[in-house]
Amino acid sequence: MFLPMNDKQFTFWVMRRSGTPNVAIANQVGITRQAVSQALLVIDEKIESALREMAQSNQIAIEKISPERGVVIGRSIPFQTGAIIFISEKHGIQVWYEHEGKCDTCQRYTECIELLWDYATELGIKLEKTADPTKMAEELCTKIKAMV
Amino acid sequence: MSVTSVSEAIRKGIGWCPMTPATSTALTMITNSCDTETNREPGGAGRSGQIDRGIRFTVGSFKILNENRQLLWFSFLTGLVMLFVFCAAFVLHVFGMYPYPPMEYPVRLALIFSILTIALFSLNSLVAGLMASVFPILSGRNGSIRETLSGVRRCLKTIALLSVVPALLGTACYYALTQYFGNYDIGIYHFWNYDLAIYQLVNQFPFSFILLPEYYNYGPIGGSFNIPSAVSFTVFAAIFIGVFFILTLFVIPASVMEHKRLPDAARESVSRIRKARGEIMVSFLIFGLAFLAISLAALLFRVAYGIVSPDNLLFWRPAAGWIAGAVVYMIAWFILVVIGTTMAGISLAGLYCYAKTGQIPARFLTGEGNRQAGNKSRTRKGQ
Numbered sequence: 001m002f003l004p005m006n007d008k009q010f011t012f013w014v015m016r017r018s019g020t021p022n023v024a025i026a027n028q029v030g031i032t033r034q035a036v037s038q039a040l041l042v043i044d045e046k047i048e049s050a051l052r053e054m055a056q057s058n059q060i061a062i063e064k065i066s067p068e069r070g071v072v073i074g075r076s077i078p079f080q081t082g083a084i085i086f087i088s089e090k091h092g093i094q095v096w097y098e099h100e101g102k103c104d105t106c107q108r109y110t111e112c113i114e115l116l117w118d119y120a121t122e123l124g125i126k127l128e129k130t131a132d133p134t135k136m137a138e139e140l141c142t143k144i145k146a147m148v
Numbered sequence: 149m150s151v152t153s154v155s156e157a158i159r160k161g162i163g164w165c166p167m168t169p170a171t172s173t174a175l176t177m178i179t180n181s182c183d184t185e186t187n188r189e190p191g192g193a194g195r196s197g198q199i200d201r202g203i204r205f206t207v208g209s210f211k212i213l214n215e216n217r218q219l220l221w222f223s224f225l226t227g228l229v230m231l232f233v234f235c236a237a238f239v240l241h242v243f244g245m246y247p248y249p250p251m252e253y254p255v256r257l258a259l260i261f262s263i264l265t266i267a268l269f270s271l272n273s274l275v276a277g278l279m280a281s282v283f284p285i286l287s288g289r290n291g292s293i294r295e296t297l298s299g300v301r302r303c304l305k306t307i308a309l310l311s312v313v314p315a316l317l318g319t320a321c322y323y324a325l326t327q328y329f330g331n332y333d334i335g336i337y338h339f340w341n342y343d344l345a346i347y348q349l350v351n352q353f354p355f356s357f358i359l360l361p362e363y364y365n366y367g368p369i370g371g372s373f374n375i376p377s378a379v380s381f382t383v384f385a386a387i388f389i390g391v392f393f394i395l396t397l398f399v400i401p402a403s404v405m406e407h408k409r410l411p412d413a414a415r416e417s418v419s420r421i422r423k424a425r426g427e428i429m430v431s432f433l434i435f436g437l438a439f440l441a442i443s444l445a446a447l448l449f450r451v452a453y454g455i456v457s458p459d460n461l462l463f464w465r466p467a468a469g470w471i472a473g474a475v476v477y478m479i480a481w482f483i484l485v486v487i488g489t490t491m492a493g494i495s496l497a498g499l500y501c502y503a504k505t506g507q508i509p510a511r512f513l514t515g516e517g518n519r520q521a522g523n524k525s526r527t528r529k530g531q
Contacts, residue, residue, distance in 0.1 A: 076169075079168060079169045080406050080407045081169050081407055084164065094166065095166065096166050097164065097165060097166070097167070097168060097169045098164055098169075099163070099164075099169035100165070100298070101163060101164070101165025101166075101167055103165075108167075112165075112166065132163070134163030134164060134165050135163050137163055137165065138163045138164050140164075
């Protein structure tokens with residue numbers, strides 16, 4: 001399912017995820033609080049649907065799903081390992097697997113670092129480890145799991 | 149190393165990555181370690197083939213241990229766990245009898261449960277660590293300590309369950325034997341008298357003279373007194389261990405290598421055992437017979453000192469030479485047994501691989517098997 005990331009509803013969803021109350025969103029955008037609530041209900045359904053489809057296409061058995069956070073925690077059936085699906089405002093839907101990546105020889109080292117920093121900033125999470133993306137991701141995922 | 153730093157070291161063992169794990173984790177290790185490209189199944193079909201393969205697993209485990217001496221650390225750690233159990237059981241026994249005040253029964257039960265849990269958790273963790281170390285070796289590379297810790301960490305829940313549940317069962321058995329069967333008479337024998345049943349078995353241990361010099365040995369070896377108790381308990385214990393063995397043999401390998409949870413791992417364990425039951429029986433029978441032979445060597449002491457007859461025991465006290473010889477024997481027995489357990493663990497990894505793929509890992513093939521595999525490999529290169 002296509003996730004309407006340029007849609008206004010998605011902007012509301014991102015604001016709510018970063019901790020902004022519905023009233024504040026309504027005041028910022030200049031609409032009623034009821035309209036914001038209605039929009040968030042619709043986008044939550046879309047997000048959940050998108051996450052479930054992503055899990056299905058990647059053969060991930062869902063253990064926990066949080067449309068409000070945009071996170072699925074599950075287990076990859078073909079790889080028999082933990083998996084996480086999350087939505088980043090800047091990078092879209094991402095699927096990560098629980099295993100130690102070989103970051104020192106990986107060509108996507110910089111992209112991973114950027115993605116993790118951006119996503120942590122979106123969630124308001126402070127990361128301590130900076131050298132190794134696979135470890136940064138571990139710290140991030142641990143904190144996300146605690147939130148979901 | 150503190151508990152925190154150990155847990156931190158284990159925690160550091162794994163991470164997350166957007167790349168699919170197929171190229172770097174368990175699946176690859178399984179596939180590589182059971183790689184059939186340069187590997188052919190030795191032995192034929194039927195019983196003779198199963199015996200041949202079972203022997204290969206046992207002999208191969210010695211070869212692998214000899215070539216990878218770092219695995220002896222597992223023997224050392226197993227020895228420490230055994231020492232702990234030995235000391236804990238001995239202290240529990242000594243402090244529960246005169247001249248010390250009698251131990252409250254619930255306290256004794258709690259202590260037995262604690263000792264069992266700690267021992268089983270430690271041993272299961274060592275098995276998991278050994279599996280995580282051996283599978284990379286079977287795939288042709290040396291695993292790191294980090295990889296080993298990561299393997300253990302992956303199945304900590306399974307290990308915990310596999311420790312607590314049997315410990316509970318063991319404690320329950322002790323409770324049942326002491327509370328309900330203590331004075332249950334069948335015919336002229338105290339068939340389930342735990343005092344006679346359990347201790348008859350323990351007293352056959354060759355070290356009982358040193359540990360409890362005041363406690364004379366009676367039973368199948370020391371005499372003909374209360375043989376039915378010892379035999380009945382041995383049969384009962386053998387059935388219990390046999391069922392548990394069948395249910396859990398491949399649970400830890402499946403948890404380490406395929407990240408399976410306990411119920412799935414137990415189901416897989418049973419189905420895999422069916423596929424390689426002949427090889428498993430042969431391999432573990434060889435280890436069991438070797439253990440028996442080493443333990444029975446203790447009888448030589450009695451023969452050498454002429455104390456074969458039970459009557460001799462009443463007037464016999466061990467002299468300094470006997471004690472020195474027994475201590476040397478005990479140390480040798482201990483070292484051989486802990487090395488044997490590591491070899492059995494290596495064999496288990498190979499058997500799991502065989503049960504999963506139907507092919508013996510190349511590292512277990514010796515002599516003709518390797519030459520054939522080598523010839524096949526060279527032929528491919530020539531092509």
